[in-house]
Amino acid sequence: MERITVLGAGSWGTALAIVLAENGHDTLLWTHRQDQADEINQKHTNKKYLPHTTLPTNLVATANLAEAAQHAPTIVVAVPTKAIREVCGNLSKLLQEKTLFVHVSKGIEPDTLLRISELMQESLGTDLIKDIVVLSGPSHAEEVVLQHPTTVTAACENPASAEKVQDLFMNGYLRVYTSEDVTGVEIGGALKNVIALAAGITDGLAYGDNAKAALITRGLAEITRLGVKMGGNPFTFAGLTGMGDLIVTCTSVHSRNWRAGNMLGKGMPLEEVLEQMGMVVEGIRTTKAAHQLALKYDVAMPITAALYDVLFSDKTSKEAVDELMIRMKKPEIDEF
Numbered sequence: 001m002e003r004i005t006v007l008g009a010g011s012w013g014t015a016l017a018i019v020l021a022e023n024g025h026d027t028l029l030w031t032h033r034q035d036q037a038d039e040i041n042q043k044h045t046n047k048k049y050l051p052h053t054t055l056p057t058n059l060v061a062t063a064n065l066a067e068a069a070q071h072a073p074t075i076v077v078a079v080p081t082k083a084i085r086e087v088c089g090n091l092s093k094l095l096q097e098k099t100l101f102v103h104v105s106k107g108i109e110p111d112t113l114l115r116i117s118e119l120m121q122e123s124l125g126t127d128l129i130k131d132i133v134v135l136s137g138p139s140h141a142e143e144v145v146l147q148h149p150t151t152v153t154a155a156c157e158n159p160a161s162a163e164k165v166q167d168l169f170m171n172g173y174l175r176v177y178t179s180e181d182v183t184g185v186e187i188g189g190a191l192k193n194v195i196a197l198a199a200g201i202t203d204g205l206a207y208g209d210n211a212k213a214a215l216i217t218r219g220l221a222e223i224t225r226l227g228v229k230m231g232g233n234p235f236t237f238a239g240l241t242g243m244g245d246l247i248v249t250c251t252s253v254h255s256r257n258w259r260a261g262n263m264l265g266k267g268m269p270l271e272e273v274l275e276q277m278g279m280v281v282e283g284i285r286t287t288k289a290a291h292q293l294a295l296k297y298d299v300a301m302p303i304t305a306a307l308y309d310v311l312f313s314d315k316t317s318k319e320a321v322d323e324l325m326i327r328m329k330k331p332e333i334d335e336f
Contacts, residue, residue, distance in 0.1 A: 184232025204265020
């Protein structure tokens with residue numbers, strides 16, 4: 001049994017805390033809301049995020065960040081990308097020793113263009129970090145809590161730390177692979193949300209399976225182009241954290257990004273979409289960062305550029321799709 005803290009009691013943070021508790025670990029789940037902590041501890045439910053799930057009785061929650069920081073030598077960070085800087089900054093004042101961090105957030109900070117692990121290093125300081133492991137892959141919380149077979153990847157430049165995380169999470173329904181390609185795994189996990197938004201738009205426009213297949217395939221091509229330019233391994237993007245995560249996020253009703261895109265495709269204004277979702281839609285913020293990265297690295301990302309125009313320049317979804325279809329002709333296969 002290990003002591004582990006999970007920061008963030010949304011659907012994915014809670015699902016991973018359930019896995020760890022069921023694996024026999026002493027797991028403490030932190031939320032910034034006292035009422036949510038009370039619900040988890042007293043009723044063993046988290047109705048807002050996992051309405052049909054009963055939580056293990058050995059899973060304990062707290063709204064005290066100091067208690068969470070001091071509970072365990074391993075901390076899983078499962079807060080939205082926009083909260084990473086603030087939460088890790090507060091955490092840095094509370095930690096007393098080097099800690100193994102596992103992050104499961106999928107995004108890139110706009111303007112700074114930092115990946116999550118880079119953002120954590122900047123916010124925490126290297127003196128407090130033993131290692132940072134990225135846990136990513138095609139994994140909806142709603143299916144993990146039902147113990148449906150799921151596969152993910154633990155990536156770290158230090159293989160021993162990746163294997164440590166593999167051992168913590170792996171069980172009969174959650175299979176964990178390892179990788180040393182942190183950059184590729186983080187880029188794949190972040191940018192698939194952008195393409196999932198676009199996939200939702202094509203479904204909202206009722207463009208059918210041909211359009212979605214084309215979008216997913218060409219979306220993977222531009223994710224790979226950028227990821228390789230940033231130092232990722234091209235084979236990573238054909239794996240679980242690239243193609244695998246892209247498929248599940250673009251095709252599932254569990255996907256927040258697909259659902260948000262679907263509403264946009266049906267003509268709903270962005271502000272109304274966000275109000276109806278009631279949860280963070282990472283792909284919207286990441287679209288801005290991905291567009292900035294494409295310009296920085298001089299990489300062609302036409303789907304990302306079209307989505308950026310829809311989200312931030314008042315272009316209609318149909319106009320964006322039409323412009324994509326009449327672009328200059330080119331070969332299909334890119335050279336890396």
